[in-house]
Structures are given as structure tokens and as C-alpha cells.
Amino acid sequence: MVKRKKPKWKRNLMVMTAVTGLGFSTFYPGLSTPTSAVERPDQPLPKEESVSIVQLVVPNDKAKDKLLELGIDLTHRIEENNGVYEVDAVVTPTEIAMLDTYGIKVKDTLITETQWNARVAERQTAMQLQASLAASEDTLKVLRANHFTNQSGTFLYMEVKTSAGASASTALKATWTEGEVEKSATLSRFVDYGEYMYHYLLLQVDAVPSSVKIESNLGGTATSNVTEWLGKEPKHKKTNYVTDFVDHYMAPNELYERAEKLAKEFPNLVEIIDMPNKTNGYRRLAQATIGGTTNLAVVVSSKAWGHEGGNDISVDFKNPGTNNSPLKVTVDGKKILVNLATDASGKVTSTAKQVVDALNANASQLVSATTYRGNAGSGVVAPAAATLTDNLKAPSSVSRDPFTVKAIRIGKHRDGSKPGVLGYAQEHAREWVTPLVTIETAERLLRNYDHDSETRKLVDNLDIFLVPSVNPDGANYSFNDYNMQRRNMTNHCGPTASDPGYRNSWGVDLNRNHSVGSVFDGFVGASTSCTSDTFAGPSENSEPEARNLVWLADQNPNIKFAMNIHSYGGYFMWSPGAYDPKRVTLPRPTAGQEAFYWAASDIMLNDIQDHRGTVILPSRTGPIPDVLYSAAGNSADYLWYEKGIYAWNFEVGADLWNNTTKRWQAVGFQPAFSEGHEEAMEFSNGLIGLIKVAYANAKDHQPPKSKAMPGNGKYDGPVVVEFELSEPATIYYTLDGSRPTFQSKKIQLSGTRELAETLKIDKTTTINYFAVDAAGNIEKNYNPLSNGNNFNSVTITIK
Structure with a gap:
């Protein structure tokens, strides 16, 4: 295989393996770096600790550097x-005490583990309600089907109640005939103070239909005659654009079940793309750490996955009760008996290292064994017993098998002939709001298609790809086991960091695993430590989840725009996303490209604001390193540079102003769903804003116009020339009189x-x-690849 040659800007940088950058893991339990047990031979095994999101006050740059050096798990919110x-961090009590010694204080506790558990309970209640509603076909009751005419025109108004209306995923569609033309539209769901009232529709019509048919996506149907409303306007007059299709946080299986239902319901507009690289799966080896202190503990791991038999294995370290007995291991089915060696007085003499060697020699068909975190294992083992477990808490309904990540492809023409737009979410597992943005957007595009001309224009003229969850394994782990899981579930650690005490510190940060600006090329903001929360993996693109995104871009070269959806903090960012230790960034966009990023962002940010007034601050808008920190190997950089x-990056979840405390308040990765819902609604607005940008770009066939100021003329001394442009555009230029081409210099920032x-210009020059x-x-339809000369030219003559 021919190895891909790295671009020059990558080859010129030295590989850096030091652990630097923000966002590093809080090791569970309570350790910021793996510490070899050899250094602490007689210490008790560390106890597991709960974690909280706290706001830290970091007093100066020296303390900030120490924070980075310690590898604390930071969120995306820094002021x-x-x-x-002020920095938000995910920390244990042990880490809080350690930080205090460096003058880094806790200002406020934002979210505790108890609150995270409440979010899970809230989600479970919503899921149970949804399951009970979807168990049988719903019943529809038409409350009102009216027409009326006012000074503006003729309108159709309906109110329909469904027995499954408490679920936001229940959608009602109305169909009617105007003359000989069949038309249809999706009804809006009306909820007042948490209570479902009905679905409604208010729509202008060309002719009054005699009847209307209502169909539910759950199978219910109803028909009603259309009667006159005596010329009065309906009580609830709202926009015809339908929104609000999510009512709880959704795990990966729910997301993709919803996607499959949409594809079945809208076969002419939707297809589901199965990504070729399956994930490792929501699965772990079964393990046990047997022994109470580091120098005599034995870590036993199953060869089979826990759910495939590893959880059935038991290990019993037993004193045989006889003198001068040899160390012996016997296997009976899934039971492993270790008769420990004794001396002449019957006292156990087997050390942890001897037991490890005996297990590996005699029970290797079932398990592997190691000493605790590299300890010499010189301590004498005490009799003990354990049943191995994979420690996974999800119900059996959550599959442990490798997961096929899917993309929802929406468009009337899905053959690559239309410009493509990509929205992808949940690279980081704990960011529960982000998948809802994609599902809400998919529902809006499809359910408004029939009756909203703006939506129809977008779907007919674009090829839209939405990936609800890039990281389904990590998401399942976050929902069921450890809320703060950021990475996937693949354990690349060797024996010294693979005991179950590290189980919440395994995995790869998928937004650090890409091949542009990576830690392997010397860039800052990722780690090569397998227990860091920004672990970049053993190599670039080592993870199937990252390779899926590369595959999607490779297979669909029509994709021109992308949005990587993250949380939290309310940021709106683009490339470059990484810099080296001297803070030299990846190549900056040209001045024209940067201007386009800003102009397009203005459209999306206004759309976000439209929902409830959320304003993404100017200080949090711009290239990633300008407003946040370096993120080596992030996916948006790959899409832009390769x-x-x-490619943009959302950080949903902008701070909320608290009028009582008169301060900004962070929302966290998993806010109460009432807040998460609002974030999903407003950033779905923003994602559709990107889709509108893509449409406008596709319809733009007007060449830009530029003008050098000042122009031709004679000047007494040096002249500063700037360029005026009719729109954001990149200027290519030469100063030696040659034809400008795509290889010529470009106007930069x-x-x-x-x-x-x-x-x-300080001497006579032709530009x-x-x-x-x-x-x-x-400009001027000039072809830089031909011999044409219809480029712009000015001559500055210096006397």
C-alpha cells in the first residue's frame, strides 16, 4: 500500500508526544495520570470517587499552565x-484538593452526579411514555376542520387530537384536494404548560376543499368535512412551519429507529446510509481485581466479552488447608480454582506474581492475569473469591454487538448531482443535546416539505447528510454507566492501565483522531496517554468512527458544507483548529474565505437567535484557536484542509443570564430536558441556516468584482494598495507582471x-x-488555466 504523503506544512513539524492542551481526562478514580503501582507497593487500592462539574478560578497564567500539565478534564467553556x-472542569474530590494546593479554587459546583442521575430518570420516564403510546395504533379525533376568508385570502384551519399526542415524535399529516390537485401538510403540535392540547394547521389555500383526511405516523386515520368558520379567525393563529419533534434525550438505538421510520414514511426523499466501519461495540471484557493492596492484587480479565460468557467466570483463591501444598490452578467449566501454596506450617506463601503466572499457564483458555498496574507482585496473596463482570449496566435491550453508524440522506435527488451539506453530532458521548439537533432538523425538512415552499426548495436542490450519533458506543456508556464519558469505548491501554478501576478512562477522543493537525504531527490539544480524555488513539484514523466520516466525505465529493455539532458553551467556530507548541496555527483561510465564514455565520447566528433570543457572543465566534483552544486532529480541520x-463547529448550550444572581450561568452537557429541548430547537434553526447558506451558494452564478485602491497612477512615494470586493472572495495576484493563476499569492488576513x-508598493509595479x-x-470569467488575459491589472508608478 502506498502511504499518503503528508502536506508540507505537516512534514515540517516535529512529532510531539508530550501531554499538552486542554480537555484532558480526569482519571477514574481520582487520578490525573496513570501511576505505576511499583512506585507505591503497599498502598490500598484507590477507591472510586464521584465526579462533578465545577467552575474553577485559575488565578494566573502560571496556574493555568499547571492545570494543563495536570491533565484535568476541561469542558468547552473558558472565560x-x-x-x-474561569474554567469549567469535570473533577473528583481528590483532584479538587490537589488543585487547591496550586491556588486553583472551586468557585461553584455546577452539576453533581445526583443531578446527572436525575436526567437519566427523566429520560426513562419519557421513554416509557413513548413506548406505551406507540404500542398500539393511535386514535385520531378531528376537533375542527374549517375554512374562512378574510382580507388576505382563503385559509384552511384544523385541530386534531391524537391519543399519542403526549409524544413529540407523533406526527399528523393532512391531505386534501383543491380542484384536481392533491395537497398535503404536517400539523403542528400544541402543548400548553406541559399538557398536550391538540395538533393544528393554518394554511392559505387556493380553493376550499370539501373534506380532509388526517393520517398519523403511528397508523391512525380520520376524515372530516370542511365547514365554514363564519368568517372569524381561528383562536390559535400560528405559523405554518412545523417544529418540535423531540421530547426526551435519545440513545443511539432510538435515534436510528427514528431515522428508519422517516425513511419508510418518506421513501422518495430519504435513504439511510450504512457506514462501512462498525464500531467496537458497547462491550467490555469481564474483570476483577482480587486483593486489597497494590502489591498483592491480581487483575483477572476474561478472554471472551462479558456478555458472551466472561461474566459467568468465577475465580477462587483458596487456602488448601494442608502443609507444604504446591500452587495449583484447576478449571471446571467457568470456575477457576487457585489452590495457593503453603509452607510447612500451612501458611500461604504464593505471591501475586506467582498466581498471575499460574493463571496464565493453566487457565489461559478463559482468562489472562496481570499484577496491579505494573506492580512487582511480591506480596503474599490472601484467600479471596470473585466473579468477573464487564461492569456494564445497560439493559439487555441495548445491544453489545458492533454498531453500524448510519447517515440520514435527505433530498429529492440523492445521486450526487446536487450540492451536499453534512451535519454530524455526538463525537463526544456525553453531549446529549447534539443528536437531537439532527433529528429535529430531519423531521422539519420532511414534514414541512409538502406545504412550505422554502423547505421544498432546500430539499429539491440539495443533498443533505445527517449523522445523529458518530459515537454510539460511548453514548450508550454515557446514558447507562458513566455520564461524563467523552470518548468511544475502545481500550488501547496495555496491562498496566487495563484494570477495572480505569474503566471510565478508556477510549479515544474521536475529535482528536483525524489526520490533519494531529498530535502525531506535533500539534497541541490532544494526548498520547491512553487514559486521557483527549487521547488521540494509537495512530491517526485508528478508530472506525473516525474512518466513517472520512469514508462519507470520500464517497460524496458533492459535500461542500459541514457542521460538527458539540456542546456546551455557545461557540460558533471554524478552521484552523490547531496550533503547534509555538502557537503557529494550521494555515489560515484567505481573507476572502474568512470573510465568507463570517458572512455565512451571520445568517446562521441570526437563525439561532430567532428561537428564543439566544445570542452567540462575538468573543465566541471565529476560528477555533482564536476563541477556545487548540484541538489537534479534529474532524472539521480534516474536512476543510483535505x-x-x-466546515463549522457548533457548541450548543450558550450560557444563560441569571437575573437573580446577575451572572452568566453554564448549562452543562446534560441540562434538564426543558433546557436541552430549547437548545435543540435553536440550533436546529442554525443547522437549517447552514442548509440555506448551501442553497444560496449553489445558486450563485454571479462572478465577484474587485477593484485595487488606489488604481493606475503616478505617486510620489510608497503606496498602500487595498482591494474592494463586491462579495467575500479570494484575490490571487502577481507583482512581477506575470499572469495570475491559482498558484499565485493570495491576499491573506x-x-x-x-x-x-x-x-x-515602494517601486513601480504592475499588479x-x-x-x-x-x-x-x-471574476470576468477569467480562466487561470488557459492563456487568457482578461484579468485585472493596475500599474503603480513611483516617481
Whole structure:
């Protein structure tokens, strides 16, 4: 196989393996780095600790550097004021005490494990309600089917109640005939103070239908005649655009079941793409750590996955009760008996290392054994027994098998002929709101298609890809085992970090596993430690989840725009996403590309604001390193630099202003669903805003216009030339009189978050140049690949 040659900007950087950057793991239990048990031969095994999200006050840059060095698990929310930092972190009590010694104090506790458990209980209640409602066909009752005419035109109004209306996933569709034309529209769901009232529709019609048929996606149907409303307007007059299709946090199996239902319901507009790289699965080996202190503990791991027999294995360290007995291991089915060696007085003499060797020699068909975290195992083992367990708490309904990640593909023409837009979510498992953004967006696009011309325009002219959960294994682990799971579930640690005490510290950060700007190429913001929360994996693209995203982009070169959906903090960002230890970033976009990022972002941010007034702050909008921190190997950088895709990163969950305390309040990864719902609604607005940007870009066939200022002329001294543009566009130019091409220099930014650079001309120079906009239109239809000369040219003559 021919190895891909790295771009020059990657080859020139030294590989850096030091653990640097933000967002590193809080090791569970309570350790910030794996510590070899050899260093602490007689210590009790560490106890598991609960974790909380707290707001830390970091007093100065020196303390900030120490925070990074310690590898604390930081969220995506950081604020700086006069050199003092406020940082949200996921920490244990042990880590809080350690941080205090460095002057890093806890200002506030934001979310506790008890609150996370309440979120799980809230989700379970909603799921049970949804399951009971969906168990049988729903019953529909038409409360009202009216028409009326006012000064604006003729309207159709309906109110229909379904017995399954308490579930936001229940959708009602109305069909009627106007003349000889059949039309249809989706009804909106009306909920007042938590109580489902009915579904309704208010829509202008060209002719009054005689009757209307209502169908539910659960199978219920009803028909009603349409009667006149005596010319009065309906009581609840609302927009015809239908929203609000999620009512609880959804695990991966629910997300993809919903996707499959949509594909079945809208076969002409939807298909489901099965990604080729299956995940490792929500599964673990069964394990037990037998022994109470580090130098005599034995870690036993099953060869089979826990659910495939590993959980049935028992290990019994037994004193045989006789003198001068040899160490002996016997296996009876799934039972392993270890008769420990004794001396002449009947006292046990087997050390942990001897027991490990005996297990590996005589029970290797069932288990493997190690000493505790690299300890020499010189302590004498005490009699004890244990049953191995994979420690997974999800019910059997959650499959342990490798998971097929799916993409929902929406469009009237899904053959690659239309420009593509990609939205993908939950690279980080604990970010429960993010998948809801994709599902809500899919539902809106499909259920508004029949009656909303704007939606129909988008679906007919674009190829839309939505991946609800990139990381289903980690998501299942977050929902059922450990709320703060960030990574996938693949354990790349060796024996010294693979005991069950580290089980919440295994996995790869999928947003650090990509091949551009990675830690393996010397960039900051990821770790090579297998227990770090930003562990980049053993190599670039080592994880199937990351390879799936690469595959999707490779298979669909029509994708021109992408959104990576994360939480929390309310950020809106784009490339470059990484820098090296000297804070040299990946290549910056040109001034024209940067201007397009800002202009397109303005559209999306306004759409987000439309829902409930949430404003993404200017300080949290822009290239990733300018507003947050370096994220080596992130997926958006791969899409931008390798595929030329305009790629953004949402961070849903903007801070909320608390009028009582007069301060901004963080929402967390898993807010109460009432807040999570609002975040999903507003950022679905934003994702549809991106889709609108893609549509406008596809319809843009107007070449840009540019003008050098000042232009041709004679000047007494050096001249500063800048370029005026009719729209965001990249300027290619030469200063030696040659034809400008795509290999020519480009106008860049003059500095971080600054405007376009200017050209200082201090001797007579001819500037030849042309502009290219984001849609690929070239000024004056100039062809840089031919011999044409219809480029712009100005001559600055210095006397």
C-alpha cells in the first residue's frame, strides 16, 4: 500500500508526544495520570470517587499552565478577565484538593452526579411514555376542520387530537384536494404548560376543499368535512412551519429507529446510509481485581466479552488447608480454582506474581492475569473469591454487538448531482443535546416539505447528510454507566492501565483522531496517554468512527458544507483548529474565505437567535484557536484542509443570564430536558441556516468584482494598495507582471481577527489579479488555466 504523503506544512513539524492542551481526562478514580503501582507497593487500592462539574478560578497564567500539565478534564467553556480564568472542569474530590494546593479554587459546583442521575430518570420516564403510546395504533379525533376568508385570502384551519399526542415524535399529516390537485401538510403540535392540547394547521389555500383526511405516523386515520368558520379567525393563529419533534434525550438505538421510520414514511426523499466501519461495540471484557493492596492484587480479565460468557467466570483463591501444598490452578467449566501454596506450617506463601503466572499457564483458555498496574507482585496473596463482570449496566435491550453508524440522506435527488451539506453530532458521548439537533432538523425538512415552499426548495436542490450519533458506543456508556464519558469505548491501554478501576478512562477522543493537525504531527490539544480524555488513539484514523466520516466525505465529493455539532458553551467556530507548541496555527483561510465564514455565520447566528433570543457572543465566534483552544486532529480541520469543505463547529448550550444572581450561568452537557429541548430547537434553526447558506451558494452564478485602491497612477512615494470586493472572495495576484493563476499569492488576513492585508508598493509595479468567490465564480470569467488575459491589472508608478 502506498502511504499518503503528508502536506508540507505537516512534514515540517516535529512529532510531539508530550501531554499538552486542554480537555484532558480526569482519571477514574481520582487520578490525573496513570501511576505505576511499583512506585507505591503497599498502598490500598484507590477507591472510586464521584465526579462533578465545577467552575474553577485559575488565578494566573502560571496556574493555568499547571492545570494543563495536570491533565484535568476541561469542558468547552473558558472565560478570561484581567488574567484570571474561569474554567469549567469535570473533577473528583481528590483532584479538587490537589488543585487547591496550586491556588486553583472551586468557585461553584455546577452539576453533581445526583443531578446527572436525575436526567437519566427523566429520560426513562419519557421513554416509557413513548413506548406505551406507540404500542398500539393511535386514535385520531378531528376537533375542527374549517375554512374562512378574510382580507388576505382563503385559509384552511384544523385541530386534531391524537391519543399519542403526549409524544413529540407523533406526527399528523393532512391531505386534501383543491380542484384536481392533491395537497398535503404536517400539523403542528400544541402543548400548553406541559399538557398536550391538540395538533393544528393554518394554511392559505387556493380553493376550499370539501373534506380532509388526517393520517398519523403511528397508523391512525380520520376524515372530516370542511365547514365554514363564519368568517372569524381561528383562536390559535400560528405559523405554518412545523417544529418540535423531540421530547426526551435519545440513545443511539432510538435515534436510528427514528431515522428508519422517516425513511419508510418518506421513501422518495430519504435513504439511510450504512457506514462501512462498525464500531467496537458497547462491550467490555469481564474483570476483577482480587486483593486489597497494590502489591498483592491480581487483575483477572476474561478472554471472551462479558456478555458472551466472561461474566459467568468465577475465580477462587483458596487456602488448601494442608502443609507444604504446591500452587495449583484447576478449571471446571467457568470456575477457576487457585489452590495457593503453603509452607510447612500451612501458611500461604504464593505471591501475586506467582498466581498471575499460574493463571496464565493453566487457565489461559478463559482468562489472562496481570499484577496491579505494573506492580512487582511480591506480596503474599490472601484467600479471596470473585466473579468477573464487564461492569456494564445497560439493559439487555441495548445491544453489545458492533454498531453500524448510519447517515440520514435527505433530498429529492440523492445521486450526487446536487450540492451536499453534512451535519454530524455526538463525537463526544456525553453531549446529549447534539443528536437531537439532527433529528429535529430531519423531521422539519420532511414534514414541512409538502406545504412550505422554502423547505421544498432546500430539499429539491440539495443533498443533505445527517449523522445523529458518530459515537454510539460511548453514548450508550454515557446514558447507562458513566455520564461524563467523552470518548468511544475502545481500550488501547496495555496491562498496566487495563484494570477495572480505569474503566471510565478508556477510549479515544474521536475529535482528536483525524489526520490533519494531529498530535502525531506535533500539534497541541490532544494526548498520547491512553487514559486521557483527549487521547488521540494509537495512530491517526485508528478508530472506525473516525474512518466513517472520512469514508462519507470520500464517497460524496458533492459535500461542500459541514457542521460538527458539540456542546456546551455557545461557540460558533471554524478552521484552523490547531496550533503547534509555538502557537503557529494550521494555515489560515484567505481573507476572502474568512470573510465568507463570517458572512455565512451571520445568517446562521441570526437563525439561532430567532428561537428564543439566544445570542452567540462575538468573543465566541471565529476560528477555533482564536476563541477556545487548540484541538489537534479534529474532524472539521480534516474536512476543510483535505476536502475543501467549508466546515463549522457548533457548541450548543450558550450560557444563560441569571437575573437573580446577575451572572452568566453554564448549562452543562446534560441540562434538564426543558433546557436541552430549547437548545435543540435553536440550533436546529442554525443547522437549517447552514442548509440555506448551501442553497444560496449553489445558486450563485454571479462572478465577484474587485477593484485595487488606489488604481493606475503616478505617486510620489510608497503606496498602500487595498482591494474592494463586491462579495467575500479570494484575490490571487502577481507583482512581477506575470499572469495570475491559482498558484499565485493570495491576499491573506493582516492578523488574527483583523481585516485583509494590504500591499505596500515602494517601486513601480504592475499588479495583476483576479477574484474567486466561495461558489467558485471567477471574476470576468477569467480562466487561470488557459492563456487568457482578461484579468485585472493596475500599474503603480513611483516617481
